[in-house]
Amino acid sequence: MSETSWTEKVFGGFRKTSERLSSNLTGVVGTAKLDDSTLDDVEDALIMSDLGPSAAARIRAKLAEKRFGLNISETELREAVAEEIAEILRPVAKPLEVVAFPRPQVVLVIGVNGSGKTTTIAKLAHLFQEDDYGVMLAAGDTFRAAAIGQLATWAERIDVPLIRGPEGGDPASIVFDAVKAATDQGIDALVVDTAGRLQNKRELMEELEKIRRVLGRLNPEAPHDVVLVLDATNGQNALAQIETFKEVAGVTGLIMTKLDGTARGGVLVAAAEQFGLPIHAIGVGETIEDLRPFDPDLVAKVIAGVA
DSSP states (O other): OOHHHHHHHHHHHTHHHHHHHHHHHTTTOSEEEOOHHHHHHHHHHHHHTTSOHHHHHHHHHHHHHHHTTSEEEHHHHHHHHHHHHHHHHGGGBOOOOOOOSSSOEEEEEEOOTTSSHHHHHHHHHHHHHHTTOOEEEEEOOTTOHHHHHHHHHHHHHHTOOEEOOOTTOOHHHHHHHHHHHHHHTTOSEEEEEOOOOOSSHHHHHHHHHHHHHHHHHHOTTOOSEEEEEEEGGGTTHHHHHHHHHHHHHOOOEEEEEOOTTOSOTTHHHHHHHHHOOOEEEEEOSSSTTOEEEOOHHHHHHHHHTOO
């Protein structure tokens, strides 16, 4: 996919978010002084656009610090908001890089069922392939036969090996076999699917802890990454998922999916402000090409409606 096509995808994906913020900002200013009343309206608009109260308060404070009492047009306001959003997002924009030695780099991918986790694993594997890394997948979500089947379909489609076991099998055993196979075959990155159920947090925690213990026997540094996949359409509920999975699984980074067509993409900003976890990539579509490293400046401009 060309950079132009990707940029257009991001425009399209965040359009509803941008429109939502625009509708909330419209009428805030024509050309007017940026006073307390205007700043209150801007802060409210940001909160209603799912950026969250903490990020909204931070942006308000920065606007007041730089522009309070000065005349500002709506365009200038949008540009100023875009810059402050980018300031929040830039520190967390970190592509997922394959740096582990010895290989393989083990990436556990977690997330609730329905978040797009399995499809995201395939897209992430494709990103690694584009950088000429050898990739292997492991079907560690043995709780659902559909998850194993879906991952097998994707593995065949992108031509990467898959280590799998029976439905209801022991995920730790599958991961053990996968690490051994990846090591023997000189694979650079092993991407592991995991169970997405949260109804019983203790059960999931015990399962992930067992996987970690097994990995430790083969490579004390593994897993190198624990990546949480979030569904943007969940809006502020995504923040609760981050909190829970941080506790259960020790999340090291985020990927946000389903940004196409949602008006709730502002939750990316809320997540960055509240947790400061790396945002590795975003997904704005269904095809294998629709996951790309997170570009904070582009996303900030699109959300604020100035791109």
